Amino acid sequence: MRRIAAEQCYRLIEPGPIVLVTTCMDGEMNVMTLGFHMMVSHDPPLVAVVLGPWDHSFSALRATGECVISVPPASMAEKVVDIGNCSGADVDKFERFDLTALEASHVSAPLIAECVANVECRVADDRMVDDHSLFILSAEAVWIADDADSQRTLHHRGDGVFAVDGEIVDHHARMTKWRDLPLAGRGLGG
Numbered sequence: 001m002r003r004i005a006a007e008q009c010y011r012l013i014e015p016g017p018i019v020l021v022t023t024c025m026d027g028e029m030n031v032m033t034l035g036f037h038m039m040v041s042h043d044p045p046l047v048a049v050v051l052g053p054w055d056h057s058f059s060a061l062r063a064t065g066e067c068v069i070s071v072p073p074a075s076m077a078e079k080v081v082d083i084g085n086c087s088g089a090d091v092d093k094f095e096r097f098d099l100t101a102l103e104a105s106h107v108s109a110p111l112i113a114e115c116v117a118n119v120e121c122r123v124a125d126d127r128m129v130d131d132h133s134l135f136i137l138s139a140e141a142v143w144i145a146d147d148a149d150s151q152r153t154l155h156h157r158g159d160g161v162f163a164v165d166g167e168i169v170d171h172h173a174r175m176t177k178w179r180d181l182p183l184a185g186r187g188l189g190g
């Protein structure tokens, strides 16, 4: 095997779907692109996200304790990169990128209508924010587009390069130890 720099580790571990994170502070909506995230617990559903303190969204998440994690389809790839290369401190990204904000049920941050899925989140644990910019979020409500299972998502390999979802490999029948997982099933819709 060929050894590569430890700093390149994220390229292997990161590729969950690239997501957009929306916030709303003082009535102003914003959205950023985020690749550093992971599931922490099935039940309660907890997700960890890393938002740098330089992001405008960081201040909004800290202040409001609320956000929405939106999963964009592959067709939004260019917008996803551009959203992550400008700041809500300077520009209204919903307007610039022609995103449709939908009212969420539990949080002030908006859902994005063009996305495959939207997860309404509340900060459940902020003890690692000062050291690692890491927020533990609890998923309060999850919304899936009707055509979610026919859409493909983007997986970040670093530096604006993505893999697009391909063939589904279904080994559900072998998951004998995990029959009782919430929402076990094949499609995004559970």
Ligand SMILES: Cc1cc2nc3c(=O)[nH]c(=O)nc-3n(C[C@H](O)[C@H](O)[C@H](O)COP(=O)(O)O)c2cc1C
Binding pocket: 018, 030, 031, 032, 033, 034, 035, 036, 037, 050, 051, 052, 054, 055, 056, 057, 058, 080, 081, 082, 083, 084, 085, 086, 087, 088, 089, 156, 160
């Ligand atoms: C593909 C991609 C992935 C990114 N992942 C993250 C991330 O995981 N965490 C983070 O803090 N910023 C990440 N960024 C950078 C933010 O999206 C960027 O700083 C953005 O301008 C913040 O917007 P805001 O200032 O409006 O909050 C990423 C950007 C791109 C293009």
